[in-house]
Amino acid sequence: MAVSERSILHAVENSMFEFPGLPGRWDILDFPGVRAHATPEVSHPFGNMVGVSTLTEANADPVIERVKDFFGKRRHVVGWWLNPSSTPIDLVGRLEAAGFSKILEQAGLVLTDLGHAIPCNPAVTVRRATDRDRADVVRLYAQGYPMPEALASAYCEVLPFTDCGNHYLAHLDGVEGPVAVSSMFSPRGSSVIVLQGAATLEAHRGRGTYKALMAARLADARAMGKQAAVLQGDRKTSAPICVKLGFREICSIDFYAWGSA
Numbered sequence: 001m002a003v004s005e006r007s008i009l010h011a012v013e014n015s016m017f018e019f020p021g022l023p024g025r026w027d028i029l030d031f032p033g034v035r036a037h038a039t040p041e042v043s044h045p046f047g048n049m050v051g052v053s054t055l056t057e058a059n060a061d062p063v064i065e066r067v068k069d070f071f072g073k074r075r076h077v078v079g080w081w082l083n084p085s086s087t088p089i090d091l092v093g094r095l096e097a098a099g100f101s102k103i104l105e106q107a108g109l110v111l112t113d114l115g116h117a118i119p120c121n122p123a124v125t126v127r128r129a130t131d132r133d134r135a136d137v138v139r140l141y142a143q144g145y146p147m148p149e150a151l152a153s154a155y156c157e158v159l160p161f162t163d164c165g166n167h168y169l170a171h172l173d174g175v176e177g178p179v180a181v182s183s184m185f186s187p188r189g190s191s192v193i194v195l196q197g198a199a200t201l202e203a204h205r206g207r208g209t210y211k212a213l214m215a216a217r218l219a220d221a222r223a224m225g226k227q228a229a230v231l232q233g234d235r236k237t238s239a240p241i242c243v244k245l246g247f248r249e250i251c252s253i254d255f256y257a258w259g260s261a
Contacts, residue, residue, distance in 0.1 A: 003112070003191050003227040009250060011192040012108040012230045013083040014052055018187050018194075019158035026158045029070070033063055038071075042151045045079025045103065045257040053086040060088050064098045068258060077259040079103070084251040092254075100256040106232045107239040108251035114222035114229060116246045118215040121208030123174075126216035129167040129181070137167045140181035144199025155197070159185055168216055170200070170209040180209035184217045186226060193221040195231040198238065210238070214245060 017035040021028035026047075029036035033055040039047030050067055053060075071078040080100055082092065129137050134156055141152035156167070166185075169178035180200035186193050195217055200209045221229055232253055233239030243249070 005250070007190065007192060008110050008228055008230060009084070009108070011187060011190060011194055011228075012110070012232065012251060012253070013085060015187070015194040015196070015230070015232070016046075016049060016081060017052060018185070022154070022157055025154045031063055031066060031070075033059060034067075036067070038076075039151055039154050040074070042148050042154070043074070043076040043259070044148055044151050045077050045255065046147065047151045047154065048076050048078045049081055050078060051081025051086070052083060053091060055087055055091065057088045057090075060091060060094050061098075064094060068098065071259055075260070077257055080256040080258070082254040082256060084108075084253075092256075095256050095258075098258070100258045102254055103257045104255035105235045106253040106255065107235055107249045108230065108253055109233050109239065109242050109247040110228055110230045110250050111218070111242075111245075111247045112228045113246065114218050114226065116218070118211055118218070118245055120212045120215050123172055124208050124212040125171045125173075126168055126212050127171075128220075129169050133167075133169060133178075136169060136178050137181055140169070140178060140201065141197065141199055144181060144201055155183075159183055159196075166220075167197075168213055170213050172204055172207055172209070175204065179204040179207075180213060182213040182217065184221065184229075186221075186224070191225070191227040193217070193224070193226040193229045195229055210241060211245070214242075 027038045034050050035052040036050040138152045142149040167183045170180035172179050182198035184195045233242050
């Protein structure tokens with residue numbers, strides 16, 4: 001049976017909140033009507049994030065203020081993930097009135113033909129990372145995005161090196177050590193794979209590492225019996241590439257932020 005559009009959209013909208021909690025490193029927060037997590041050691045909108053809102057006109061403003069109060073006391077930036085199902089309908093206006101600003105526009109994308117051929121640069125080699133590669137994985141996430149090293153380290157802990165989710169490393173002929181990293185995972189019980197976290201060191205961009213990492217992950221997802229792959233692509237960078245590779249857009253996702261580091 002083909003995977004349903006509802007399952008695909010659910011994976012796109014919820015993927016950033018599917019990671020398990022690690023007390024003191026990646027805390028799952030309990031605000032009413034939203035999903036949320038926080039990285040107590042790091043002030044960053046990806047580590048401190050709220051989204052998948054089911055708020056109402058009556059409680060939206062009080063919850064927004066509770067979120068601001070929580071992260072304001074920490075003097076941390078917080079990001080708010082605005083997915084298509086977010087409520088109330090005027091949530092954007094409420095967030096902007098509360099001081100949130102848009103920092104990123106993304107497209108929710110899906111590919112259901114996991115056997116789709118992706119041409120790759122033969123000079124790029126991709127392999128699954130193991131726990132022995134942890135230092136390289138953290139370094140590449142920290143430098144390639146970039147993001148704080150502490151956040152990259154926490155990400156490696158909440159997405160461990162396992163069969164159901166993993167990190168991938170890309171090597172270029174003639175270059176010592178890996179130059180790019182990416183990840184993927186599958187929510188428990190889902191036939192959808194979520195592709196996340198592709199980052200290449202600036203000096204080695206434009207050599208086809210992104211395509212090679214994509215091809216490797218899709219091949220593994222197909223071997224795992226998955227029926228679809230989803231991701232959230234930056235409209236200015238990765239989204240146009242993914243559309244050319246066969247992905248189709250199913251929704252828009254905007255990312256807002258409030259606070260200061």
